[in-house]
Amino acid sequence: MTTVPGFVAVVVVTVTTLAIGTYGLRFSRTTSDFFVASRTVRPGLNASAIGGEYLSAASFLGVAGLLLTFGAEMLWYPIGWTAGYLVLLVLVAAPLRRSGAYTLPDFAEARLASRHVRNLCSVLVVAIGWLYLLPQFEGAGLTLAAAIDAPRWVGPVVVGAVVLVNVGSGGMRSITFVQAFQYWLKLTALLVPAAVLLVVWAGDEAVRSAGGPSATAGDWSVPLGGGGAQGLYTTYSLVLATFLGTMGLPHVVVRFYTNPDGRAARRTTLAVLALLGVFYVLPPVYAALGRAYGADPATSDSLVLDLPRLVVPGTLGDVLTGMVTAGAFAAFLSTSSGLAIAVSGVLTQDVTSRRLPGLGDLGDLAAFRVATLAAVVVPLLATLALPDFGVARAVGLAFAVAASTFCPLLVLGIWWRGLTAAGAVAGLLVGGTGSVAAVAWTLAHDRAQGWFDVVVGQPAAWSVPLAFATMVVVSRRTTAPAHARRFMVRLHTPETVELDRS
Structure with a gap:
């Protein structure tokens, strides 16, 4: 049944997002503003913005559903x-x-002096970004269907339209303010209802005395700690994908x-680690x-939205549902905006800007907006x-692809002078082909039937080391760029040292 609080929550989040984006537009004047906010975002604001875009549909809805279905x-x-940011930090x-x-293709070309590496990185950024956007749009449809009884297509269309307006009009500068606000909105939207329900x-x-029935198997994945050897493999592969995939998410x-x-x-x-x-x-x-009150595992993906009305029927339950709806909708908007920025930046530099040459900043901004579309x-x-x-499955697969491609490129490109363009291309092709093929297979087969399906469904355990090994082996047989040593010094020289030297 359509609830007024849920409808109001969606409208308020949408209007507030557009209003903050419009405010940020006042500061967006140059190409650098649109791409990287002129490199002036301070740590506090940037951490909130990263938290806003990183806590996606899988974090807001998926984690609770998986815990309901499979337990701790x-x-x-x-x-x-979370630990992926520790690896990223170090x-x-x-x-x-x-x-x-x-962008990531910019880094690859600067480090390896190869247009081929850049083009391959551009393709991978777009592929990972699009794969990660799918669950954001799907989650938006699920949220509006559960909260206000809207058709499943309404959520994706609304989120897509808001993201197009905000990203296309203000770029990174505008989206930074939006995402920072949305982190705190999401935290509040989960914290307050949780406190009331507790x-x-x-x-x-x-x-409390009955304990409630235990949830049984669901549709998203096999239990990570159970299932014998298959469950153990799944655990290690997932840990590897999430630990190393974060640094490769565009x-x-x-x-x-x-x-x-x-x-x-x-x-x-x-x-970010603290947030x-x-x-x-x-x-x-x-x-x-959800377990205590007997929530249905078959609808575990909407547990966060359904729980308030299950625990507190009536007006209070509807109001709390409205709050979590606002947080969920903010999750889709913020993550979708970050992905759109990343993909748009790459498409602008490598595709659309070539179609609109010779117009200076005006041409760059027009190309950026076409790329955003x-x-x-x-x-x-x-x-x-x-x-x-x-x-959750789509997000996990996106992490696996990122861990199998950009993680080896970044780690070796930053810490090993011997990485060559040929080695990078070979490793990206091996890791990318293996993990993307696994994604295609997994999407075509809903349930794991045996070892082959399990290994393909969680490819990081074999695709990540294979990509690393390929880059090292091929690089040792080819010649590193002449400027590699100089570039490595630039990467590892603190800014204070450079200032003292000047």
Whole structure:
């Protein structure tokens, strides 16, 4: 049944997002503003913005649903998604910012002096971005269907339209303010209802003594800690994908280009770790309450939206549902915006800008807006054509592709002078082909039937080491770029040293 609070929540979030984006538009004047906010975003604001875009549909809806269905074993998902920033902090954040690049393909070309590497990276950025956008649009349709009884196509269309307006009009500068606001909105939207529901549960002696039925198997994945050897393999593969995939997600990496310097990039990453740690305390609370009140595992993907009315029927339940609806809708908007920015930046530099040459900043901005249209419309149409797309599964696959491609490129490109263009191309092709083929197979087969399906369904355990090994072996048989040593010095020299030397 359509609820007024749910409808009001969607309208308020949409209008507020557009209003903040319009405010940010006042500061967007140059190409650098649109791509990297002129590299002036301070750590506090940037950390909130990263938290806003990183906590996607899988974090807001998927984690609680997985915990409801499979129990505490699913905590590996939020642990991996958070710990990925620790790896990013140690290995990538500061050197990547010092590279001076706008995008991942920019970094690859500057490090390896190869247009072929750049083109391949561009294809991978677009592929990962589009794959990650699918669950955002699918989650938006699910949210509006559960909250206000809207048709499943309405959510993707509304999110796509808002993202197009905000990203196309203000670029990175505008979206930074929007995403920072949306992190705190999402945190509040989960925290307040959780606190109310815990108070209700504490006073419900019958439910506390009964404990509630245990959830049974669902549709998203096999239990990570159970299932014998297959479950153990799935656990290790998922951990590897989430730990290493974060640094390869284009919408995450592009935010570090907006920091003023490498030191600010490291401080931003530390703040992000704290913000994610606070947020991920809340989904297990919803899962535990869902088990206590007998939530249906068959609808676990909408647990966060359904739980308030299950625990507190009536007006209060509707109001709390409106709050979590607002948070869920903000999750789709913020993550979709970050992905659209990342994909648009790559398409602008490598595709659309070549169609609109000779116009200076005006031409760049026009090319950026055309690229934004392509970045949003293609996955939107795919979502409408592929209903009931698994939210958590799609996000996990995107992490696996990122871990199998950009993680080896970044780690070796930053820390090993011997990486060559030929080695990078070979590794990207091996890791990308293997993980993308696994994605295609997994999407075509809903359930794992045996070892082959399990290994293909979680490819990171074999595709990541294979990509690393390929890059090293091929690089040792070819010649590194002449400027590699000089470029490595630039990546690893702190800004304070450069200032002292000047």
